[in-house]
Amino acid sequence: MSVTAPTFTPTARPDHRPGALGVARSEWTKIRSLRSTYWTLLVTAGLTIGLGSLFALGRTSGHEPIGPNFNAAGFPFNALFLSQLAIGVLGVLIVTAEYSSGMIRTTFTAVPQRGLVLTTKAVVFGLVTLAIAVVTTFVTFFASQWILNRGSNHLGVSLSSPSALRIVVGAALYLTLCGLLGVAMGALLRSTPAAITALAGALFILPIMMNFLPASWHRDAIAKWLPSNAGFQIIEKVAQPLQFAPWVGLAVLAGWVAVIFAIALALLRRRDV
Amino acid sequence: MIEAHDLTKRYGETLAVDRLTFSATPGHVTGFLGPNGAGKSTTMRMILGLDEPSGGSVTVNGTPYRHHRYPLHEVGALLEAKAIHPGRSSYNHLLAVAQSNGFGAKRVKQVLELVGLEHVARRRAGQYSLGMGQRLGIATALLGDPGVLLLDEPVNGLDPEGIIWVRTLLKSLAAEGRTVFVSSHLMAEMALTADHLVVIGRGRLIADTSVADFVSRASGARVRVSSPDAARLRQLLLERSSEVGAIEPGPDGEAPTFTVAGLERSAIGDLALHHGIAIHELTSERASLEQAFMELTADDVEFRAHGADQPDEVAAAPVAAHRKA
Numbered sequence: 001m002s003v004t005a006p007t008f009t010p011t012a013r014p015d016h017r018p019g020a021l022g023v024a025r026s027e028w029t030k031i032r033s034l035r036s037t038y039w040t041l042l043v044t045a046g047l048t049i050g051l052g053s054l055f056a057l058g059r060t061s062g063h064e065p066i067g068p069n070f071n072a073a074g075f076p077f078n079a080l081f082l083s084q085l086a087i088g089v090l091g092v093l094i095v096t097a098e099y100s101s102g103m104i105r106t107t108f109t110a111v112p113q114r115g116l117v118l119t120t121k122a123v124v125f126g127l128v129t130l131a132i133a134v135v136t137t138f139v140t141f142f143a144s145q146w147i148l149n150r151g152s153n154h155l156g157v158s159l160s161s162p163s164a165l166r167i168v169v170g171a172a173l174y175l176t177l178c179g180l181l182g183v184a185m186g187a188l189l190r191s192t193p194a195a196i197t198a199l200a201g202a203l204f205i206l207p208i209m210m211n212f213l214p215a216s217w218h219r220d221a222i223a224k225w226l227p228s229n230a231g232f233q234i235i236e237k238v239a240q241p242l243q244f245a246p247w248v249g250l251a252v253l254a255g256w257v258a259v260i261f262a263i264a265l266a267l268l269r270r271r272d273v
Numbered sequence: 274m275i276e277a278h279d280l281t282k283r284y285g286e287t288l289a290v291d292r293l294t295f296s297a298t299p300g301h302v303t304g305f306l307g308p309n310g311a312g313k314s315t316t317m318r319m320i321l322g323l324d325e326p327s328g329g330s331v332t333v334n335g336t337p338y339r340h341h342r343y344p345l346h347e348v349g350a351l352l353e354a355k356a357i358h359p360g361r362s363s364y365n366h367l368l369a370v371a372q373s374n375g376f377g378a379k380r381v382k383q384v385l386e387l388v389g390l391e392h393v394a395r396r397r398a399g400q401y402s403l404g405m406g407q408r409l410g411i412a413t414a415l416l417g418d419p420g421v422l423l424l425d426e427p428v429n430g431l432d433p434e435g436i437i438w439v440r441t442l443l444k445s446l447a448a449e450g451r452t453v454f455v456s457s458h459l460m461a462e463m464a465l466t467a468d469h470l471v472v473i474g475r476g477r478l479i480a481d482t483s484v485a486d487f488v489s490r491a492s493g494a495r496v497r498v499s500s501p502d503a504a505r506l507r508q509l510l511l512e513r514s515s516e517v518g519a520i521e522p523g524p525d526g527e528a529p530t531f532t533v534a535g536l537e538r539s540a541i542g543d544l545a546l547h548h549g550i551a552i553h554e555l556t557s558e559r560a561s562l563e564q565a566f567m568e569l570t571a572d573d574v575e576f577r578a579h580g581a582d583q584p585d586e587v588a589a590a591p592v593a594a595h596r597k598a
Contacts, residue, residue: 006300006448006449006450007299007450008299008420008449008450008451009450010346010417010418010419010420011418012376012380012383012417012418014343014346014374014375014376014417015375015376015377015379016375016377017375018342018343018373018374018375022372022373022374022375023373025372025373026369026370026371026372026373027369029365029368029369029372030358030361030365030369033361033362033365033366033368033369034358034360034361035360036360097358098358101355101356101357101358101359102352102353102355102356102357103356103357103358103366105318105321105323105352105353105356106350106352106356106357106370106413107370107373108322108323109321109322109323109344109345109348109350109352110344110345110370110373110374111344111373111374112322112338112339112341112344270325272318272323272324272325273318273323273324
């Protein structure tokens with residue numbers, strides 16, 4: 001120990017100042033470097049476009065009466081009931097896969113500002129999802145309206161018809177919020193099975209369970225607050241009885257995401273990794 | 274420079290790390306030893322700001338880890354081999370880590386070459402062997418060209434060539450003036466790599482000393498004697514040494530053996546010759562680092578009780594305090 005050590009001088013220097021931009025670059029590299037990202041986004045887009053077109057086709061078969069209030073623009077977007085889960089699972093995985101692999105320790109060692117990491121991750125993922133979702137919902141709209149207008153059917157509407165644009169853009173926002181709900185659940189629960197179960201419970205199972213509660217328990221007043229029930233109002237042509245107005249409903253979903261994300265952030269700062 | 278002062282971590286009723294005070298200095302490889310569950314990994318996570326200490330403090334280059342502006346530039350860490358998404362290539366893994374601290378692709382290529390992974394850099398990490406995973410972990414630690422390196426079991430899973438590579442690398446990194454803090458359960462490996470040892474058991478400091486001192490502080494040198502007239506020789510030796518072991522039967526009809534401490538081989542041989550006793554074997558049994566470690570950590574409570582009436586051996590804590598001063 002008596003030997004005098006030379007003073008260390010590093011040779012490698014950073015190219016950029018550290019900060020949000022560097023973290024964003026890092027998170028973008030993480031997202032684009034996994035095959036599962038592409039597959040899940042493809043499944044989300046495929047389910048929305050495919051099921052949306054199929055639902056439109058079902059309406060042109062003539063077996064079901066079409067009323068004057070038929071929501072031609074919004075009806076195909078019932079496909080979101082399935083594709084929301086695909087994008088939500090991707091949101092869960094981009095957080096929980098870091099915990100299950102142990103990568104999270106490297107991430108938080110490199111950037112000790114954990115809140116910055118999680119927020120940047122959510123923003124980068126949200127932008128990627130929004131971009132894919134907008135393309136998906138527009139393709140779904142045009143494909144389904146083309147089907148609804150085929151032959152002697154003239155059920156389809158144009159994008160300029162009342163509330164059509166709001167429905168198409170809103171559907172993309174709905175998908176993005178479901179993805180972010182996955183991110184928030186993943187950050188809160190830190191385990192893939194737990195977060196996926198919670199996500200499926202919130203989006204799928206709770207709305208179904210509500211139907212079995214006694215009506216005297218203010219069932220309808222509670223049910224409209226559930227994340228998917230509230231968010232789905234954005235694809236309605238007009239406000240539905242016992243439900244929120246379209247944009248209010250979407251805002252309620254956004255509120256759920258924000259609250260869960262805020263709890264996850266608060267815990268992230270305190271919990272050991 | 275890593276400095277821990279009264280560092281403590283409590284999980285409910287359990288004290289995982291108990292008032293640990295030590296330091297790792299620049300220019301040296303400091304070995305961090307302890308049996309499983311001794312609190313090594315918890316200590317390392319606290320150094321890196323991943324776990325919050327329940328008490329005490331730890332700094333890296335004088336500053337708590339979380340307050341460093343360019344953390345990777347200050348400290349490089351390897352906590353677990355293969356702590357990487359199995360679907361991501363090592364190039365993209367390193368790039369993501371590098372970008373978060375403002376480094377780019379150029380530095381990633383440098384560290385890939387440094388650890389010899391440049392030819393498999395585009396392959397998915399899930400296909401890597403444990404040894405390749407360790408190399409990738411070391412590459413991650415070296416990304417920011419840090420002055421302090423913190424490595425948890427870096428030779429785990431490496432083949433002999435890889436072990437020699439890590440040993441040489443750690444020594445050369447320390448020779449450049451870096452602080453190298455490395456945990457291992459492979460005592461023999463530490464004897465070859467480390468200059469200094471921080472030994473813990475049940476979260477408490479057992480020793481903070483040089484490798485040579487650590488070995489000599491344990492049981493010390495013993496001599497194994499084998500003689501057909503073992504009983505008579507043992508009786509004679511008992512008059513000269515207080516530490517003569519019991520006689521054990523020799524294997525396969527060979528002469529019985531026993532051990533003696535506190536006497537040189539020459540003294541034992543001369544004594545036997547003087548009394549006309551034949552000797553079949555006379556070998557020094559120097560305590561290895563492994564034995565020393567086992568003795569000191571097997572039951573550190575017992576060690577402490579034993580050390581209380583032997584002032585030389587309770588030096589652990591005062592030595593640590595002295596080194597800090």
